[in-house]
Amino acid sequence: MKKITGTFVQPLCGGDIPAMDWRYEEYDAEFALMKKIGIDTIILLRQMLGPFAAYNSKYLKKLHPNMWDVSFDYLDMLLKLCEKYEMKFYVPTYNPGHDWLLDSYDPQQEFEFLVPLIDELMEKCGSSPAFAGWYFAHEISRKVAWRVVDLFRELGPYCKKVSNNKPIMMSPGIQGPKGLIADLYPPAERKARSVTFEQHREEWDYMLSRLQGAVDIIAFQDGHPDYEDLETFQRINVELCAKYGFECWSNIESFDRDIRNPKFQVINWEKMRFKMRSAENAGCTKFITYEFIPFMSPNGCYPAAKYLLKRYLEENGINNITL
Amino acid sequence: MKKITGTFVQPLCGGDIPAMDWRYEEYDAEFALMKKIGIDTIILLRQMLGPFAAYNSKYLKKLHPNMWDVSFDYLDMLLKLCEKYEMKFYVPTYNPGHDWLLDSYDPQQEFEFLVPLIDELMEKCGSSPAFAGWYFAHEISRKVAWRVVDLFRELGPYCKKVSNNKPIMMSPGIQGPKGLIADLYPPAERKARSVTFEQHREEWDYMLSRLQGAVDIIAFQDGHPDYEDLETFQRINVELCAKYGFECWSNIESFDRDIRNPKFQVINWEKMRFKMRSAENAGCTKFITYEFIPFMSPNGCYPAAKYLLKRYLEENGINNITL
Amino acid sequence: MKKITGTFVQPLCGGDIPAMDWRYEEYDAEFALMKKIGIDTIILLRQMLGPFAAYNSKYLKKLHPNMWDVSFDYLDMLLKLCEKYEMKFYVPTYNPGHDWLLDSYDPQQEFEFLVPLIDELMEKCGSSPAFAGWYFAHEISRKVAWRVVDLFRELGPYCKKVSNNKPIMMSPGIQGPKGLIADLYPPAERKARSVTFEQHREEWDYMLSRLQGAVDIIAFQDGHPDYEDLETFQRINVELCAKYGFECWSNIESFDRDIRNPKFQVINWEKMRFKMRSAENAGCTKFITYEFIPFMSPNGCYPAAKYLLKRYLEENGINNITL
Numbered sequence: 001m002k003k004i005t006g007t008f009v010q011p012l013c014g015g016d017i018p019a020m021d022w023r024y025e026e027y028d029a030e031f032a033l034m035k036k037i038g039i040d041t042i043i044l045l046r047q048m049l050g051p052f053a054a055y056n057s058k059y060l061k062k063l064h065p066n067m068w069d070v071s072f073d074y075l076d077m078l079l080k081l082c083e084k085y086e087m088k089f090y091v092p093t094y095n096p097g098h099d100w101l102l103d104s105y106d107p108q109q110e111f112e113f114l115v116p117l118i119d120e121l122m123e124k125c126g127s128s129p130a131f132a133g134w135y136f137a138h139e140i141s142r143k144v145a146w147r148v149v150d151l152f153r154e155l156g157p158y159c160k161k162v163s164n165n166k167p168i169m170m171s172p173g174i175q176g177p178k179g180l181i182a183d184l185y186p187p188a189e190r191k192a193r194s195v196t197f198e199q200h201r202e203e204w205d206y207m208l209s210r211l212q213g214a215v216d217i218i219a220f221q222d223g224h225p226d227y228e229d230l231e232t233f234q235r236i237n238v239e240l241c242a243k244y245g246f247e248c249w250s251n252i253e254s255f256d257r258d259i260r261n262p263k264f265q266v267i268n269w270e271k272m273r274f275k276m277r278s279a280e281n282a283g284c285t286k287f288i289t290y291e292f293i294p295f296m297s298p299n300g301c302y303p304a305a306k307y308l309l310k311r312y313l314e315e316n317g318i319n320n321i322t323l
Numbered sequence: 324m325k326k327i328t329g330t331f332v333q334p335l336c337g338g339d340i341p342a343m344d345w346r347y348e349e350y351d352a353e354f355a356l357m358k359k360i361g362i363d364t365i366i367l368l369r370q371m372l373g374p375f376a377a378y379n380s381k382y383l384k385k386l387h388p389n390m391w392d393v394s395f396d397y398l399d400m401l402l403k404l405c406e407k408y409e410m411k412f413y414v415p416t417y418n419p420g421h422d423w424l425l426d427s428y429d430p431q432q433e434f435e436f437l438v439p440l441i442d443e444l445m446e447k448c449g450s451s452p453a454f455a456g457w458y459f460a461h462e463i464s465r466k467v468a469w470r471v472v473d474l475f476r477e478l479g480p481y482c483k484k485v486s487n488n489k490p491i492m493m494s495p496g497i498q499g500p501k502g503l504i505a506d507l508y509p510p511a512e513r514k515a516r517s518v519t520f521e522q523h524r525e526e527w528d529y530m531l532s533r534l535q536g537a538v539d540i541i542a543f544q545d546g547h548p549d550y551e552d553l554e555t556f557q558r559i560n561v562e563l564c565a566k567y568g569f570e571c572w573s574n575i576e577s578f579d580r581d582i583r584n585p586k587f588q589v590i591n592w593e594k595m596r597f598k599m600r601s602a603e604n605a606g607c608t609k610f611i612t613y614e615f616i617p618f619m620s621p622n623g624c625y626p627a628a629k630y631l632l633k634r635y636l637e638e639n640g641i642n643n644i645t646l
Numbered sequence: 647m648k649k650i651t652g653t654f655v656q657p658l659c660g661g662d663i664p665a666m667d668w669r670y671e672e673y674d675a676e677f678a679l680m681k682k683i684g685i686d687t688i689i690l691l692r693q694m695l696g697p698f699a700a701y702n703s704k705y706l707k708k709l710h711p712n713m714w715d716v717s718f719d720y721l722d723m724l725l726k727l728c729e730k731y732e733m734k735f736y737v738p739t740y741n742p743g744h745d746w747l748l749d750s751y752d753p754q755q756e757f758e759f760l761v762p763l764i765d766e767l768m769e770k771c772g773s774s775p776a777f778a779g780w781y782f783a784h785e786i787s788r789k790v791a792w793r794v795v796d797l798f799r800e801l802g803p804y805c806k807k808v809s810n811n812k813p814i815m816m817s818p819g820i821q822g823p824k825g826l827i828a829d830l831y832p833p834a835e836r837k838a839r840s841v842t843f844e845q846h847r848e849e850w851d852y853m854l855s856r857l858q859g860a861v862d863i864i865a866f867q868d869g870h871p872d873y874e875d876l877e878t879f880q881r882i883n884v885e886l887c888a889k890y891g892f893e894c895w896s897n898i899e900s901f902d903r904d905i906r907n908p909k910f911q912v913i914n915w916e917k918m919r920f921k922m923r924s925a926e927n928a929g930c931t932k933f934i935t936y937e938f939i940p941f942m943s944p945n946g947c948y949p950a951a952k953y954l955l956k957r958y959l960e961e962n963g964i965n966n967i968t969l
Contacts, residue, residue, distance in 0.1 A: 012914075016905060019914035021953035050904070051873055052916060066874045070916055071961070227374055228389045258373070259339060262585030262908030266624075268335075268342035270375060274391055301912075301950040304624040307344035315394070550697055551712045581696070582662060585908030589947075591658075591665035593698060597714055627947040630667035638717070 001273075002280050003316055004252060006041030006088075006288030007034070011074040012049050017255075017264050018301055020294060024077055028084075030293060035085045037309075037318055041288060042082055043090040043135045043169070047075065059120045060094065063113075079128045088132030090169055091125050093118065093155065095137040100147045107150035114155060122162050133167040134159045136215065141173035141224075142195060143203035149210050156214025169217040171251045171290075174200060174233045176225030178257040191226070201236045208244040219249035219288055222275045223257045230275060234282030249286040250279035254295035254308065266295050266304040269311035298323050324596075325603050326639055327575060329364030329411075329611030330357070334397040335372050340578075340587050341624055343617060347400055351407075353616060358408045360632075360641055364611060365405055366413040366458045366492070370398065370444075382443045383417065386436075402451045411455030413492055414448050416441065416478065418460040423470045430473035437478060445485050456490040457482045459538065464496035464547075465518060466526035472533050479537025492540040494574045494613075497523060497556045499548030501580040514549070524559045531567040542572035542611055545598045546580045553598060557605030572609040573602035577618035577631065589618050589627040592634035621646050647919075648926050649962055650898060652687030652734075652934030653680070657720040658695050663901075663910050664947055666940060670723055674730075676939060681731045683955075683964055687934060688728055689736040689781045689815070693721065705766045706740065709759075725774045734778030736815055737771050739764065739801065741783040746793045753796035760801060768808050779813040780805045782861065787819035787870075788841060789849035795856050802860025815863040817897045817936075820846060820879045822871030824903040837872070847882045854890040865895035865934055868921045869903045876921060880928030895932040896925035900941035900954065912941050912950040915957035944969050 011022065022030070047054040051066050055075040061067045082089040094117055098105050125131045136155065138148045156168050173179060177190035185193050195203075208218070220237050222230060234250065241248035252275055256267040279287060294300030296309045310323050334345065343349075370377040374389050378398040384390045405412040417440055421428050448454045459478065461471045479491050496502060500513035508516050518526075531541070543560050545553060557573065564571035575598055579590040602610060617623030619632045633646050657668065668676075693700040697712045701721040707713045728735040740763055744751050771777045782801065784794045802814050819825060823836035831839050841849075854864070866883050868876060880896065887894035898921055902913040925933060940946030942955045956969050 016907070018905060018911035018950055019902065019954075020950050021912065021915045021957050023957065026953065052914075068873075068916065068920055071919060072916075227391075256342065259341060261339075261583075262587075264908075265341035266344065268375075269344045270391065270393055270395075273394060301948065302624065303626065303949065304341055304343050307349065308342075311344050311346065550714075579665070582664060584662075584906075585910075588664035589667070591698075592667045593714065593716055593718075596717060625947065626949065627664055627666050630672065631665075634667050634669065 001276055001316060002284075002287055003038045004276075004287045004289050004292075004312070005038055006043060006249075006286065007039055007292035008043045008045045008288070008290045009078065009293060010045040010291065011078070012046065012052055012054055017294070020301055022293075023072055024081075026299065027077060027081055030297060030299060031081045031085045031087070033297075033299075033321070034292060035087070036321060037313065039087065039292065041088045041090065041132070041286075042078060043288065044075065044078055044092050045135075045291075046092050046137055047094055055124070057117070057120060059116045063096075075124065079125055079130055082130035083128060087130060089125070089128070089130040090133045090135040091121050091131060092135045092137045093121075093159070095139075100138070100140070100145050105147045107147050107154065110151050111154040111158070115158060118155075118159055118162060126163065131163075131166070133169060133216075134163070136168060136170040139171065139173060139221075141175045142199075143206060146207070149207050152211055153214045156211070167216040168214070169219060169249075170215050171219045171221055171288075173221045174225050174237075176229065176233075178226075179224040181224075182257075182260070194225070197229075197232055197236060200233060201240065204237070204240050205243075208240050208246060211246075212244050215246070217247040217249055219251045219286075221251045221253060221290070222279065223253035223255075227271070227274060227278075231278040231282055234279055234284060238283040247286070248284050249288055250275075250282075250284035252276055252279065252287050252289045254289045254291065266302045266308050269308055269315075272308065272312070273315060324599055324639060325607075325610055326361045327599075327610045327612050327615075327635070328361055329366060329572075329609065330362055330615035331366045331368045331611070331613045332401065332616060333368040333614065334401070335369065335375055335377055340617070343624055345616075346395055349622065350400060350404055353620060353622060354404045354408045354410070356621075356644070357615060358410070359644060360636065362410065362615065364411045364413065364455070364609075365401060366611065367398065367401055367415045368458075368614075369415050369460050370417055378447070380440070380443060382439045386419075398447065402448055402453055405453035406451060410453065412448070412451070412453040413456045413458040414444050414454060415458045415460045416482070418462075423461070423463070423468050428470045430470050430477065433474050434477040434481070438481060441478075441482055441485060449486065454486075454489070456492060456540075457486070459491060459493040462494065462496060462544075464498045465522075466529060469530070472530050475534060476537045479534070490539040491537070492542060492572075493538050494542045494544055494611075496544045497548050497560075499552065499556075501549075502547040504547075505580075505583070517548070520552075520555055520559060523556060524563065527560070527563050528566075531563050531569060534569075535567050538569065540570040540572055542574045542609075544574045544576060544613070545602065546576035546578075550594070550597060550601075554601040554605055557602055557607060561606040570609070571607050572611055573598075573605075573607035575599055575602065575610050575612045577612045577614065589625045589631050592631055592638075595631065595635070596638060647922055647962060648930075648933055649684045650922075650933045650935050650938075650958070651684055652689065652895075652932065653685055653938035654689045654691045654934070654936045655724065655939060656691040656937065657724070658692065658698055658700055663940070666947055668939075669718055670727075672945065673723060673727055676943060676945060677727045677731045677733070679943075679945075679967070680938060681733070682967060683959065685733065685938065687734045687736065687778070687932075688724060689934065690721065690724055690738045691781075691937075692738050692783050693740055701770070703763070703766060705762045709742075721770065725771055725776055728776035729774060733776060735771070735774070735776040736779045736781040737767050737777060738781045738783045739767075739805070741785075746784070746786070746791050751793045753793050753800065756797050757800040757804070761804060764801075764805055764808060772809065777809075777812070779815060779862075780809070782814060782816040785817065785819060785867075787821045788845075789852060792853070795853050798857055799860045802857070813862040814860070815865060815895075816861050817865045817867055817934075819867045820871050820883075822875065822879075824872075825870040827870075828903075828906070840871070843875075843878055843882060846879060847886065850883070850886050851889075854886050854892060857892075858890050861892065863893040863895055865897045865932075867897045867899060867936070868925065869899035869901075873917070873920060873924075877924040877928055880925055880930060884929040893932070894930050895934055896921075896928075896930035898922055898925065898933050898935045900935045900937065912948045912954050915954055915961075918954065918958070919961060
């Protein structure tokens with residue numbers, strides 16, 4: 001089976017996932033482990049959450065005067081660790097959380113808002129040999145988010161221009177019954193509220209046609225659909241990506257979306273294995289996960305994560321790790 | 324105080340309790356520990372949950388074409404470990420989750436549906452010296468579930484016939500304010516919605532009278548009633564079981580039902596001790612728990628579980644374990 | 647930065663925070679660690695919760711016939727450990743949970759109710775060299791709780807009289823959007839429902855004026871306001887405390903109030919650091935936390951707590967601990 005070779009990281013602490021309170025020492029050990037098991041790609045999830053930034057961005061501080069002076073530069077740390085371990089680092093563009101379903105969302109305005117941040121990030125990361133590409137952080141899933149597509153059509157070419165054509169990745173959702181829909185509707189209604197195969201195909205055919213040249217890699221999240229529907233969605237994704245010339249990765253979520261209280265538990269290995277086989281059958285070309293830390297880490301805040309990793313290593317015949 | 328000598332296990336991963344992602348190596352170590360502290364009875368909670376089975380059941384696969392091919396035979400593992408450690412293994416009958424409150428629930432049809440599964444299980448487990456009995460997995464609590472009683476009246480004799488009269492266990496609830504009722508009603512209404520002592524007595528008098536010969540052991544769950552009411556309910560249970568010739572065990576839950584966010588935390592030892600004393604006072608003859616793994620395990624996903632076990636061992640004068 | 651030198655403890659197990667199931671052996675090791683990092687003050691949160699007491703109080707048992715006989719005297723253990731490690735122990739007064747917003751709440755009656763308990767506590771703790779003061783356990787936050795102020799005006803002088811004038815501490819809330827208000831209202835309404843700076847100033851000016859001589863130390867909880875408002879509230883607190891002659895401590899909460907499912911996770915260090923700096927800027931004279939165990943303990947039920955402690959020690963230049 002294809003191995004997981006990339007992971008998101010979010011040292012900021014989460015909106016929903018508990019903080020690990022790690023710094024260089026702990027991340028260094030974790031990167032050594034990730035390297036050993038074949039991770040070669042690190043994607044920072046975001047550079048700001050609430051008043052809380054991954055580095056003391058002068059530009060974000062200007063926009064958000066309440067932004068805290070953080071006591072540690074996580075972005076710099078990640079760059080250095082990716083250099084040390086020869087991994088590829090994807091730099092996120094900030095999602096300011098504006099509501100893209102409203103007419104008041106102006107893609108042009110959001111583009112102009114993001115340009116100075118892109119410039120600042122280029123200054124910070126541009127010369128690092130680890131800087132491998134961009135991650136567009138707006139997590140869309142349906143055509144109703146067409147304003148974000150308009151934004152990406154401006155943002156993509158700009159990022160490529162300033163970065164000597166670095167590739168751009170995005171990780172959209174498939175609007176199945178387990179995400180936002182589970183938060184909004186009772187169990188019996190969720191399936192009916194979910195996107196159908198045909199809607200998904202039609203909407204992403206349109207969106208990918210418009211994203212050509214602006215984005216290079218689509219890594220759909222795999223956690224929202226029902227298991228029995230997943231492979232069909234993934235086949236549609238692979239097919240559409242092929243049609244328009246995108247790479248089609250799979251974002252194999254390593255947390256469980258079925259358990260709702262408490263949320264964000266380590267996924268059962270059988271479920272993760274099922275999703276990996278499904279993505280492999282469908283033809284996805286690279287597997288990344290959301291996210292190795294803490295859900296697959298023997299050093300993190302979930303004791304069960306060690307066993308998930310153990311099962312993963314067994315299945316993939318990786319024997320050089322003692323857990 | 325009487326010791327806990329049995330436990331449910333659910334290697335499948337839970338609907339509500341996080342997955343441990345353990346396999347033979349981890350379960351083997353855990354069985355060695357359980358043996359050492361006096362556990363002699365293992366009850367598998369279920370053989371299927373969602374698309375997810377404890378073994379590749381040909382029969383369940385026929386019924387649920389979406390059932391996954393699991394990569395590991397948990398049922399076989401449990402049988403082998405029970406043989407190795409000379410423990411008694413209770414085999415669950417599958418609860419397909421049909422709504423037994425509806426007239427459309429046909430006990431005869433459910434019986435016919437379960438017969439080939441019983442046969443398959445006999446083939447798989449029948450010759451194992453560890454196979455000690457059946458666990459009827461439908462968790463009922465009130466007379467409104469009379470259709471399940473009708474089912475058990477068919478299912479019990481069939482299981483006994485094919486298994487050379489192996490005993491049958493069930494583990495019903497006492498409909499106190501802390502289970503389903505807490506999910507459905509605000510705190511102020513929960514007590515009024517709960518079963519009264521007299522209702523419980525009347526309804527279980529009727530149900531046990533009809534279950535004679537079909538079931539042998541009743542292990543009521545102890546987590547739903549208020550603490551102050553528990554012993555009274557347990558005395559009623561013991562009395563009714565004596566009247567109709569059942570063994571009356573107690574299912575001492577080792578997780579906390581008072582903490583609602585996050586749910587399913589390790590119980591405080593004082594609460595568990597209270598429930599054990601209450602069951603002892605009432606005259607229950609064997610204690611089982613839901614469930615040793617992870618709530619009493621020093622190796623599981625809850626760090627506090629080690630200390631619950633430590634307190635339990637101290638109270639019971641078990642000194643041969645280093646934690 | 648000023649260090650955290652005090653912490654609440656609640657060995658009882660929580661209403662909301664999972665039980666640790668620790669006893670003398672585990673607490674002894676933990677006290678040794680706390681001593682090493684500069685903790686000199688221990689405040690027991692409460693002596694009873696539900697039917698569950700920190701010691702077999704004859705008086706509380708008379709009031710609550712359903713109170714359990716606990717198998718271990720946590721109050722005695724804490725006294726002994728504070729003696730051993732030369733720490734100051736604050737003894738809680740019981741909060742019976744009567745609704746102080748109702749006219750039926752009679753401060754005089756509650757006072758008379760508490761007097762025999764104070765006497766019992768004096769008998770139990772009075773001769774211990776560790777007994778350093780009282781903790782008034784009613785957690786109020788707004789003037790609407792004026793009946794509790796009336797109670798404290800009776801209770802304070804009584805406690806001082808019988809205890810040779812030991813100081814009295816209370817730890818009220820600042821009614822920001824993250825506590826009770828978050829439980830009651832959707833996110834969009836929470837800020838508008840929160841106390842304003844001026845309301846807080848006006849109400850606490852009144853309450854502190856009436857609490858002079860009855861209470862000595864006010865340690866406001868720091869978790870409910872928005873981060874950007876915290877320092878302003880704390881400056882008001884310090885100013886009012888100076889006006890009326892109270893010591894103004896800060897209760898630096900070490901759990902995260904932003905993550906709502908699951909609740910009660912270890913706080914991110916950046917957030918905790920922000921709150922400590924804010925309290926320092928405002929002029930609070932002592933930092934306590936709710937609570938070292940489990941949220942900052944390397945031995946507790948949250949694996950991330952070890953790293954929170956590590957960051958805290960680094961920031962404060964404490965190098966004599968191996969974690």
